[in-house]
Amino acid sequence: MLEEIPSGGDVRPVMLDSADLKGNSGSIKLTGNGKEETIYQVVIENGPSYLVINDASSVNIEIDLAKRDNEYKVSGSAATSELKGFIQKYVDRSDVVNKVFAEIDSIKQLGGTDSSLIDATNRKNQSIAALNDFITTSINGSKSAAVSLFALGMSSRSFQKNEFEIMLGKVLEKFPNHQALGQLKKMYDQQQAQQSDLGRRPGSDAWVGKQVPDMTMPDMNGKPVSISSFRGKFVLIDFWASWCGPCRAENPAVVTAYNQFKDRNFTILGVSLDKEKSEWLKAVGDDKLMWTQISDLAYWQSKSVEIFKFDGIPFNLLVDPQGKVIAESLRGEALQAKLKEVLP
Structure with a gap:
């Protein structure tokens, strides 16, 4: 089936079309009408899903159903190819960050030397910086609003607040008429306004020293x-x-x-x-x-x-x-x- 992935990560995908494919070979055609460049996924029943961007009127993907893995070939869509490459490189760099975090945990639990902890901490900071540099370079060089929106979503895991705001502003300048990006900006501004109304921000220790309410x-x-x-x-x-x-x-x-x-x-x-x-x-x-x-x-x-x-x-x-x-x-x-x- 073909599903549209809404820009809000908490919103369920919307099914647009479906087709039956008997056996492990053959071809099917799935159709959807998008108002702007958006990320979709082709979902195989009891199998993986494959991301596609509608930057062209027709996008072809080739899947090996016998393997039922996440690999697929794309033709006719530069943005989809770009998204595939971004995800793979992001995963590779994110794995480095996660491994260093695990190493730091191990050093602390096993009582490792101060020098080993300092070395691991330095490598952690370097790996996070490398991940953020990769995201920044990818967004700055992208010609796709959908890829930029996806990368912005991933940046929330490692960017500082000011870094995210700067990058969001640059993307909006590049794609001023993209509705999903505009909605992201609106949601972000509302969140910041709510923080101001509450008189606090994350990490401001507003609860410290108070009795916790029962619930x-x-x-x-x-x-x-x-x-x-x-x-x-x-x-x-x-x-x-x-x-x-x-x-x-x-x-x-x-x-x-x-x-x-x-x-x-x-x-x-x-x-x-x-x-x-x-x-x-x-x-x-x-x-x-x-x-x-x-x-x-x-x-x-x-x-x-x-x-x-x-x-x-x-x-x-x-x-x-x-x-x-x-x-x-x-x-x-x-x-x-x-x-x-x-x-x-």
Whole structure:
């Protein structure tokens, strides 16, 4: 089937056309009418999907159905070829970053030397800089609005706020009439306005020193769970969602922290902003999140947003055994360092 991928990463793909293909050979034609350059995916039943951009009236892709892997050949679409190349190079560079993070975790857990930790930290910074340079170069050199939009989405995992704003501005100057890019700018501006209205921004420690509010939601089995039931333990309240790319990218670091400190009067309470229970449960399993998970499956209308007044995820609060918030917005190494500092 042919599906359009909406610009909002939390929105389900929209099916445009479908066809039956019997056996592992033959050809089919799928048709869709796009108002502007957009990313689509060709989905094989019980198989992988393949990304395509409509920068031409006709785009041909060649798939080996016998292999059912992610490889495919493209003709007639320069933007699709560019997107394929970007994704592969992004994955390669991102893998380097992830491996260095894993190395740093290993050094800390095994008590490695200071010099080895310093060396690994330097390589981590270099690998992140190389990843960001690659994204910047790719966006600056792209002639495709759809590829630029995709790359902007990936940049949110590693760009600083000012870096993202500068790059978004450049892309909008290059493609001023692209509706999805305009919508991205509108959503971003609304988010910044909400942060201003709340009188806080991520990492401003607005909750630190305050008693954590109580809140009750169903767990994965439908059983009500309250924050107050964790009194007596250090608990990290982790707000996330299956559709949130940065959340999923951060989850390996959270899993590492949980495994390292779970025997020191510490646990985690995951609070999901998902809409679909099946997607929530799948993400919990895929990311190996072994701690308690709760959700009212209400997306941004979740009562957790109203109570805790956050406007972006991932977001978390570290609460002491007496129910007082002692830190917020802890990510990566900062989470590890804080837990080492406060746990008995």
